[in-house]
Amino acid sequence: MLNLDDLYKARYVLSKILRHTDLVHAPKLNPESDIYLKPENLQITGSFKVRGAYYKVSQLSDEEKKKGVIACSAGNHAQGVALGATSNGIKSIICLPEGAPISKVEATRRLGAEICLVPGVYDDAYKRALQLRDEHGYAFVHPFNDDHVIAGQGTIGLELLDQLPDIEAVVVPIGGGGLISGVAYAIKSLKPDVKVYGVQAAGAPSMYQSIHDNQPVTLGSVATVADGIAVKTPGDLTYEICQKYVDDIALVSEDEICAAILRLIEEEKMVAEGAGAVSVAAAMFNKVPIKGKKTVCLVSGGNIDVNILNRVINRGLDKDGRICTLAMELDDKPGQLLEVIEVLASLGANVLSVHHERGVYGQNINACELHVRLETRNHEHVDAIKEGLQKKGFKLK
Template sequence: MLTLDKVYHAAYVLKPVIRKTDLIPARQINPESEIYLKTENLQVTGSFKVRGAYYKISQLSDEEKAHGVIACSAGNHAQGVALAAAHSGIPSLICIPDGAPISKVEATKSYGAQVELVKGVYDDAYNRAVELQKERNLTFIHPFNDPDVIAGQGTIGLELLKQLPDMDAVIVPVGGGGLISGVAFAIKSLNPKCKVYGVQAAGAASMKASLEQNGPHSLTGVSTFADGIAVKCPGDLTYELCSKYVDDVVTVSDDETATAILALIEQQKLITEGAGAVAVAAAMFNKVDVKGKKVACILSGGNIDVTILSKVINRGLMKAGRSTELIIEMIDKPGQLKEVSALIADLGANVVSVHHDRGGEDTDINGCYLRIAMETRNWAHVEQIEKAISDAGYHIVHRQNIG
């Protein structure tokens, strides 16, 4: 059973193990509000998950510990369980979806855990872990649907109330619901006026669907690069806690999440994974009411695979209107490219590539196309460039974002 005493006890147990992560102001995220970032991406193991995993394992009996522990995870819970098991001197076996970032898999192994990669997503890894738990009589450490795990995550709520006592709202990433259940329970128990909002990836909105259908609902599939919250079905316990303590759950697109990651890198010098940035995306794109309010966004993790980071940055640039390509129809004669390039340069954009293509069957005999890629400041800058080119007598036939 989850109680406030249990959350306080978790905070006491975790004190020598975890970092009390900083809460830093980030007013550029949404100038109409006071945004603060709870930097769990800088937590031990790079994620909040160590809180719940460590507290759960600390509460096991000697007999349960002797059996060894097993868990399923998209990567962050895996590292928390592996670290906690190593501290307790017990073996751990972790089932991880085969699509999880290599960095998370290798980090889990580095803490001493045995890893089994499972084809599919988190829910498939969960089913395999249940099989192995029965076969080998291991002790199962659930990533979210467990009172001790939820209590561990709830310690973030206690820290937030001390760091920002007058906050109006907190925005929390949601996958299976363990983090938001603990945070919402702690905050609502001590400050009922504070709003608690959950954020899910639009392609994995299982908790949102469950709340709308008044019961745990399983999606047929999930699709998002935010692997840490790609969960098909929330737990029955997390659903109950969310339905009681959470004010609303909203969704953000992968493009919006990528934009948030880029903003955090540029403005705050912070790296987050997809799941870690969805709360910021919700604040940036006004998915919840933040205007004029003090709002804490939880950066739940920073374990992004560096191999996809460049793709995410490019997508963020595209979404923000900072990487654009124009296709311009013109007459094939000397000076045309020079004039267009000068127009773009005079307005402060940077040309990164140019492709000249002579006309085809559907164009004038002396016609051609100029495909020109640019680095721009924002969408207003792109529109300013387009107007200057059009005013000069050129016809823009297509515009697309590039990355």
């Protein structure tokens, strides 16, 4: 059973390898709250996962270390296990979902692990890892449903209480539940008045659903940009700890996650992956009751695939009303496009692209269709542009 001694022991072991992550004050993220960030995206390996993984590997018996270790992961746990194993001269095999970001796969390989890519999502990689464990006798390092792993993650809770003694709330991402279990256990054991809120992606609400159904549930499928928390089934250990110590769990949409990633880049000069940004999304969009509270949002990782970063940023801009696409029907006669552009220019919109098409099926035979993509300031600016175009007689779709 988990106890505080485990967390203090883990803190001692990890003090030799961890990077110290200072809190970052970020009041602009939600002016109604006093927000701080715990930037575990800046941690060695780019994620908090190294805490639990390294500590678990350090506690294996000599016999287990000789046989080697195996783990499954969407990417971040993989790097933590690989680092822990390689640092201790232990063989490691990591099963990853085939769709894991290439950057995470290659980072894991560079840390000395043997890679096994498995079709499907995290849960499919988990089943393959168990199969290989049984066949070869490897020690299995679970990414969240393990007392040593939870104790390692719980060192973050100890740090938060040291770094911000008057903390009132902490917002934590949830996938399988290892991080929030450790953090909630540490904080509630030492300062029970502090609120602990979890956040999941709406496309992967396994712990949220489990808590509401009063039993662990398995989702039929998961789909989210936050690949690090795309878990179908939470752990039984983590479920019990969350049920006992977590005050509430919120869900955030894909657009909200993308907006949070963008805001962290622009306002805090900080790169977070989807899983790492869900806590910030919950704070930005008031998904958790932190108004007036001194709150820490845990930015759990920064290993985002750069190939999707542009798409994420554009979606975040859309969510913020800073990019919009307008479609309208125009009379097919000279000067119509010029009139549209004059309205846009007078209202301060920057035109990014224009698509003008005749002969659209179902359209007035004497009309054409215009799609224009704009750079705008915010949603109020978009509304003003729409109103200006309509006053000029243009029919928006």
